[in-house]
Amino acid sequence: MGKYARVIIDISTRALDHPFTYLIPKELAASVKLGSFVEVPFGFQVRAGFVVSIDTELTEDAQGFEIRPISAVLDDKAYWGQELLDLTRFMSRYYGCTWLEALQAAIPAPVLKNIMGRLHTKRAPRRRVAKDNQAPSVPVYPALRLTAQQEDALLAINESCQGGPPVLLYGVTGSGKTEVYLQAVSQCLQAGRQAMVLVPELSLTHQAIQRYQGRLGSAVGVLHSALPIAERRERWWAMQRGELQVALGTRSAVFAPLRNLGLIVIDEEHESSYKQENAPRYSTRQVAYKRARFHNAGLVLGSATPSIESYYAAKQGHYRLAVMSERASGQCLPTVHLLDMRRRSRGSKMIAPDLAEAIRQRIADRQQVVLYINRRGFSKYLQCNDCGMPIGCPDCSIPLTYHKAKGQMRCHYCGFTMPPPDICPNCQGTNFLHGKGGTERLLNEVAALVPEAKVLRMDRDTTEKVGERERILSEFASGEAQILLGTKMIAKGLDYPQVTLVGIINGDEELNVPDFRAAERCFQMLTQVSGRAGRGQIAGDVYLQVYAPEQLAVQAAINHDFAALYEAEIQQRRELLYPPFCRLVRVIASGADEAAVWEQITALAEYLRGQRTMTVLGPVACPLERLQNKYRYHVLCKCGAVQAAVDTISDYLTALAKRRKTEGISFAIDAEPQSLS
Numbered sequence: 001m002g003k004y005a006r007v008i009i010d011i012s013t014r015a016l017d018h019p020f021t022y023l024i025p026k027e028l029a030a031s032v033k034l035g036s037f038v039e040v041p042f043g044f045q046v047r048a049g050f051v052v053s054i055d056t057e058l059t060e061d062a063q064g065f066e067i068r069p070i071s072a073v074l075d076d077k078a079y080w081g082q083e084l085l086d087l088t089r090f091m092s093r094y095y096g097c098t099w100l101e102a103l104q105a106a107i108p109a110p111v112l113k114n115i116m117g118r119l120h121t122k123r124a125p126r127r128r129v130a131k132d133n134q135a136p137s138v139p140v141y142p143a144l145r146l147t148a149q150q151e152d153a154l155l156a157i158n159e160s161c162q163g164g165p166p167v168l169l170y171g172v173t174g175s176g177k178t179e180v181y182l183q184a185v186s187q188c189l190q191a192g193r194q195a196m197v198l199v200p201e202l203s204l205t206h207q208a209i210q211r212y213q214g215r216l217g218s219a220v221g222v223l224h225s226a227l228p229i230a231e232r233r234e235r236w237w238a239m240q241r242g243e244l245q246v247a248l249g250t251r252s253a254v255f256a257p258l259r260n261l262g263l264i265v266i267d268e269e270h271e272s273s274y275k276q277e278n279a280p281r282y283s284t285r286q287v288a289y290k291r292a293r294f295h296n297a298g299l300v301l302g303s304a305t306p307s308i309e310s311y312y313a314a315k316q317g318h319y320r321l322a323v324m325s326e327r328a329s330g331q332c333l334p335t336v337h338l339l340d341m342r343r344r345s346r347g348s349k350m351i352a353p354d355l356a357e358a359i360r361q362r363i364a365d366r367q368q369v370v371l372y373i374n375r376r377g378f379s380k381y382l383q384c385n386d387c388g389m390p391i392g393c394p395d396c397s398i399p400l401t402y403h404k405a406k407g408q409m410r411c412h413y414c415g416f417t418m419p420p421p422d423i424c425p426n427c428q429g430t431n432f433l434h435g436k437g438g439t440e441r442l443l444n445e446v447a448a449l450v451p452e453a454k455v456l457r458m459d460r461d462t463t464e465k466v467g468e469r470e471r472i473l474s475e476f477a478s479g480e481a482q483i484l485l486g487t488k489m490i491a492k493g494l495d496y497p498q499v500t501l502v503g504i505i506n507g508d509e510e511l512n513v514p515d516f517r518a519a520e521r522c523f524q525m526l527t528q529v530s531g532r533a534g535r536g537q538i539a540g541d542v543y544l545q546v547y548a549p550e551q552l553a554v555q556a557a558i559n560h561d562f563a564a565l566y567e568a569e570i571q572q573r574r575e576l577l578y579p580p581f582c583r584l585v586r587v588i589a590s591g592a593d594e595a596a597v598w599e600q601i602t603a604l605a606e607y608l609r610g611q612r613t614m615t616v617l618g619p620v621a622c623p624l625e626r627l628q629n630k631y632r633y634h635v636l637c638k639c640g641a642v643q644a645a646v647d648t649i650s651d652y653l654t655a656l657a658k659r660r661k662t663e664g665i666s667f668a669i670d671a672e673p674q675s676l677s
């Protein structure tokens with residue numbers, strides 16, 4: 001029986017980010033466990049805390065201090081106990097966040113709030129029976145007979161579940177990856193274990209959920225952050241109690257409280273949304289890897305366009321590579337036609353004549369069309385024709401987007417809006433030019449081109465209302481509408497056999513983003529969008545409008561040639577020393593006082609250079625220099641091992657925080673960043 005408990009208090013600051021020691025009173029001895037939530041005195045306050053160790057003797061750092069007793073136990077379920085402790089401890093160290101921040105990521109806010117809310121009141125936790133988790137009638141989705149390639153992939157996954165290496169499943173669009181996951185999960189359940197299936201936010205569609213529930217029935221619990229709070233809490237508790245065997249969800253579902261995990265599936269593993277972009281800036285792949293290790297569970301990363309880093313890891317033998325190079329239907333991959341958009345006059349249509357003709361043809365043949373464009377709104381910016389200045393956001397260093405239907409200029413970073421100006425704030429000119437078009441303008445053009453067709457637009461503006469996205473998709477699925485146009489919301493996951501034509505408007509714009517992964521991302525996007533075409537009986541065509549047709553990413557996408565892209569990228573990264581040939585850690589400093597931000601980040605960069613353990617690039621202004629009226633600067637550290645670099649940076653920042661040197665400036669450590677903006 002331990003006498004002392006070390007407790008993480010619910011105050012998240014770097015300076016206080018360590019456990020505090022408390023006495024365990026005799027009457028609470030039975031209920032204070034590793035992972036319990038407790039109520040403790042802290043200064044003159046009462047706070048909630050999380051028990052991270054139980055000791056029989058005082059640790060050295062606690063000696064000489066007054067040791068006060070724990071005043072109450074808020075929840076003694078211990079959740080997933082040791083695993084949660086180890087995992088969040090690892091996250092706080094690896095991602096350079098506080099332990100509390102890691103815990104807050106691992107336990108959903110509604111659940112945590114519920115527990116913390118018991119402070120002082122000491123209510124016994126309420127037990128509610130989980131509501132029926134299923135939509136009442138999900139059509140049964142029977143198992144399909146696997147192709148030989150699917151059989152091989154399933155075999156590799158089963159071996160992974162039995163202690164074999166993780167599997168990287170590289171399966172072209174339409175190769176039937178979902179069927180493989182479904183059968184692997186079924187077998188895992190039959191063996192008496194639980195499974196987790198993670199998909200990107202935009203792929204968690206009704207269609208996807210129905211496939212899982214239609215096959216696996218009420219064992220499946222869907223978890224994502226857009227669920228109503230009460231439902232999210234109930235479902236989490238149902239998993240905690242062992243009533244659900246499969247967690248199907250987005251990024252945060254990687255923390256589903258399953259205690260007998262046998263298999264973790266990460267679909268579309270290349271997706272950058274698997275990295276959380278605020279603290280804790282964790283990678284879902286990494287957390288999944290840790291959890292799989294803890295449970296001796298299988299792990300499969302699937303994609304039609306694996307990330308360069310994962311593919312390299314597979315080639316190095318860290319993953320077992322399973323390849324599905326053919327579509328399950330036997331249909332071939334779509335033919336990609338390149339449309340060179342150079343030398344087209346300013347003010348010409350967004351849709352090139354060849355694509356326009358193809359759209360007309362498909363509509364006449366009663367087939368369906370998907371049109372992809374990389375931005376919403378009417379036009380990218382409004383530019384003064386006299387002085388050339390685009391109308392920008394007053395708080396962020398980006399141009400405002402013109403939304404015609406709402407009659408608004410809008411900032412896509414901070415949400416600032418204003419009416420379109422009559423006169424240029426810079427030169428008082430009154431003539432404005434429209435920048436490149438977005439979804440709104442494309443819709444107008446398509447409507448004029450094929451007035452007889454029903455066109456649906458799907459972007460963040462048309463899907464604000466809950467359920468709107470599903471309504472649009474089901475209208476398209478039923479064939480009521482013939483054309484679906486939209487942003488990346490339509491790029492992946494959709495499996496509609498009547499789609500025989502895909503048009504891509506600004507196919508290579510992604511290449512202009514200042515990021516070493518730009519070519520990789522461009523290729524992934526082109527391949528994923530193209531993959532919506534020709535999934536049924538009729539072969540598909542893709543029309544790809546680009547300005548730089550000779551770029552490798554574009555050529556590789558046309559030829560469905562992942563290998564060419566991989567070889568070129570890997571060679572370049574080796575030469576320039578980028579991942580996977582080094583590890584990156586990015587530190588961002590931001591604040592309203594530009595000079596102070598610059599001073600702090602420069603001091604940090606000098607300190608890090610002085611350590612001689614990493615290569616430090618910068619400091620420089622971030623590509624997104626100003627956001628919500630804060631100036632942003634960053635340094636990029638290239639190192640051999642992430643942990644050592646993060647430790648060095650964390651120690652420096654903790655010392656700064658203790659000396660209160662950083663008021664008004666916030667620092668963010670981003671270990672293995674996915675975004676460099």
Ligand code: ADP
Pocket residue numbers: 144145146147150171172173174175176177178179328329495535
């Ligand atoms: P991916 O995720 O690899 O792009 P999906 O899993 O969506 O592909 O499958 C594409 C289509 O192929 C789906 O309509 C699916 O029902 C079908 N399919 C998958 N496996 C088989 C199979 N073994 N036999 C026949 N059809 C299959």
Ligand code: ZN
Pocket residue numbers: 393394395396411412413414415416628
């Ligand atoms: Zn803004």
